[in-house]
Amino acid sequence: MTLNCTVSRSDLMEGLNSLQNITNKRVTLAILSNILIAAEEDGIVLTGTDLEVGLRIKIPAEINGQGILTLPSRKIFEIVRESGSEKITIQETENSWVVISAGLSTYNLAGLASDEFPEFPKFDENNFVSFEAGIFSDLIDKVIFSVANEEENAYSLTNVLFEKEKKDERSYLRMISSDGHRLSIMEKDVVADIDLLTIQEGTLIPKKGVQELKKFCDSRDSVEISFEKEKLIAKDNESVMVIRLKQGEFPQYRAIVNAVQLENKITIERRPFLDSLKRINLFTEDIFHTIQLEIENGKMILSSQNVDLGNAKDIQDIQYDGEPLLLGFNCRYFIETLQVMECDSVDAYINSNNSPCLMKSDRDEGFLSIIMPMQL
Template structure:
């Protein structure tokens, strides 16, 4: 039977909005840019997938006639968003066309039959563990900025490494990301029982999956998660997301952390340091954003130079009693690290002029950032 239903605009819009990042990816299958709409029972089930991330969610609706169809995700979203009516009616006609009525407006939109639409991945219903959403939001915010881009040669660096660990003082979840030039680690003590999380020896979640996981958590107080060999599942009582895991190895990040001796420490006020970096970055070269840091006694001098524009210099007071240091760094790496921190004072540990810089604070518990130096 042809599909016919009426759905509240705001609820429909929220559901379609959740699918936009997934369905608007350019791919080889045209139907993946469509949203699958299934009218059944007392509502609509909306499904989108790019074969890496799949999202299925429920929207309450008045169903006059059950049915299935796929419609262009971006266009139906735009129609509903611009609608001046509080409700939207969809009626399927011949050859997968639909008539959409919203207030005084009527649209004829070409859809596609759902025959070619990929099956939503099946998953086991056991081993789900419930967590408060803010746990994952905090973990993701602290590592997402240093995931490697898709052009990275080391395939696994385009993902986040996810780990669990039982310590004497509690159960911990941990995320680690690196683009080869920097390393971000965030761990949190969690109240949930982590034994049921069946992680792989190396559990890699792709960047797209991390982005959608964050978006899923932003509108929810709590979520359930489960891991299988090739996928992870995030869900609540209204929606379920399946993320395909990546395979491969991840750098031995603990060795990198252990290589930095926590002795030569500079204590720096975070906000003034951040503002100084923004000023100095105005004169960095566009590709590498190289700056020079000179640390001596209780003073840090930041300089940058641009062959076409000129140069900049900024001086910041710090607490430091170690040997004088002169180092080169990518300014953007420091900016992005400091922006996700919340402390007043950061602790920067640097062993020598050619050593990486380890950044942490007493306030940002569980967070460590390591930034590799650059040749000046």
């Protein structure tokens, strides 16, 4: 029997949209640019993968013929997006071609047989733990910005380290990221039984996987999570995402945190500080975004200079009674950290002129950021 189904445009659009970032990237196998569409008894199943992240979504549909084939991900998405019809009909013809009918519009689209499409990873249905989806969204929000880019030489830094821990009879999930110049840590207190999560030491989630997991969680109230050998599985009743994990040596982040003494504290209003940094950043060099911070009793003087454009200076009121400090930092690192925080005032700890800066607040529970200094 060949595939023949009619589906709601909005349902199909939502499913195809979720798959676009997974399927529309440069791939060595042409089949990976396609979406696998399977018409089953009670609906259609859409599957996309780039061999690092796989997503399978079930959508209700009227099934007139069961079948399976693959279609170009971007093109079918564009067809459905531009369609003005509330219903879309997909009917397979010969040699994996399909006729797509949408109101008065008809499209003939060439697909590929499903034989070459990678098999969706198998997993144990009994190892899942249910969480509020917002827990993972918050964890990811607080660390994703400081993951190293793919061109970085340090392989492990292009991933997020994931850990679980029990302390003081409470359970925590933790994500850590670093690009070698800064470190972000976020942990959340959870009520779920994390003993059921089999997380190995040094479990690394690729940046792409973390980004897709956040999208998965953002559109849901709850999510079921499981860790198996070399993969993380997230699912609900209609969808399953499988992310291929990596193992590696992540920097000893606890030693970096412990090296900053929590004594020499600077307290500053977050929003005015962030606005000041954005102004000062207008005159930084494009590559390093270097700014100078001159700190003394009651005030911080921010300054930047660009050899081609000029210079800028800004003054902020602070709470500080320590020795004067003259510091150099990447302005963008401060901006990105402050943007994910929610506090009114932030506490910054700096040991000396050549020390890293640790930032945290009582409002942003579980979060801290460390930014390494730059030579002025």
